[in-house]
Amino acid sequence: MVAFTKGHGTGNDFVIIADPDGELELTADQVAALCDRHFGIGADGVLRVVRSASIPEGSAALAEEPAAEWFMDYRNADGSIAEMCGNGIRVFAHYLVRSGLATIEPGSTLPIGTRAGVRDVTASADGYQVDLGRWKLSDVDPLAKARGLDVARPGLGIDVGNPHVVVALASDEELAGLELEYIPELDPALPEGANIEFVVPGEPLVREGIGHVTMRVFERGVGETLSCGTGVAATALAVRYWAGESAPDHWQVEVPGGMLGVRMFPADDGEHVALSGPAQLVYTGTIELF
Known part of the structure; x- marks a missing residue:
C-alpha cells in the first residue's frame, strides 16, 4: 500500500x-x-x-x-x-x-x-x-487548429521551462465554443509537443495598471485542465508581447478553476516571470x- x-x-x-x-x-x-x-x-x-x-x-x-x-x-x-x-x-x-x-x-x-x-x-x-x-520566445510559431475554430490561428511559441503555444481568439464566445476534448493540431508539429493556450484579452485590457486575460488550455499528456500555471505565465507574456512596450508587467489571468497572478521582473540573467x-x-x- x-x-x-x-x-x-x-x-x-x-x-x-x-x-x-x-x-x-x-x-x-x-x-x-x-x-x-x-x-x-x-x-x-x-x-x-x-x-x-x-x-x-x-x-x-x-x-x-x-x-x-x-x-x-x-x-x-x-x-x-x-x-x-x-x-x-x-x-x-x-x-x-x-x-x-x-x-x-x-x-x-x-x-x-x-x-x-x-x-x-x-x-x-x-x-x-x-x-x-528566465523565459524566452521559441524558434517556431506554429498555426493551431482546434475543433470549434473555423480556421487555423497563428500561435506564439514561448518557453517557461516547458514549451507553450499561445493562441489569441476574438471573443469569449469563440473561447467557449472550443471543443478541447479533441487534441488541437499544430503546424508544424513540435517534436516534444506543447501546452496550447487559447486566450481572450480583457475589455479593457488594462485596469488600474494590471493586465487582464481569460484562458483555456490543452495540456500535453493530459487534455484540457481547469488551470495550467506555466500556461498562465506564457499567456501573460504573449499578450504583453502583442500589446507592445506600454503593456504592464503585472497580470491577472482567469482560468476555469480561478484566478492566478503573473509578474515579470528583471534579474541578473535576464527577465524572469513569477506565478502566484x-x-x-x-x-x-x-x-x-x-
Missing part, C-alpha cells in the same frame, strides 16, 4: 506521493492508473516528493543550489515526464510545509529542484509565488499499486 495526498491549485489537481529516499519506482502505467478519473484516484498528474540526493536528476539541482533539498518529480496524467508545472510546484511546496518537511519563513524562499532547474517559492498573500525563471496563486490539500489515503 502507498500513502498519498490529493491536492490542487485552481482546480489543476495532483496525486502527491512522499518518497523521500527514492525507493518507489513508478511506471508510466501506474501513474496513468492513479490519475484515471473513473478507475483511479483521478488527477492531472502525479507529484513524487523525493530528496534531490535520492534521484539522478537531482544532482543538477544540487549543483545549481545546494539548499534545494527536495525535488519535484512530476508526471503527466498519461505517465509521461514533464519538465515543470507551475500549479504543481505551489501544491508541492504547500505539502512540504504542511507535512513539516520544510518551512517558508516570511521574507525567505524555498528552493525546489525540477527538471527545468531550481525554482524558488515564497509565501504570498493568496498562497505561494514561484519564480519560474492558491494551493490546497484535499484529502489523504492509501492505495495499492498494480
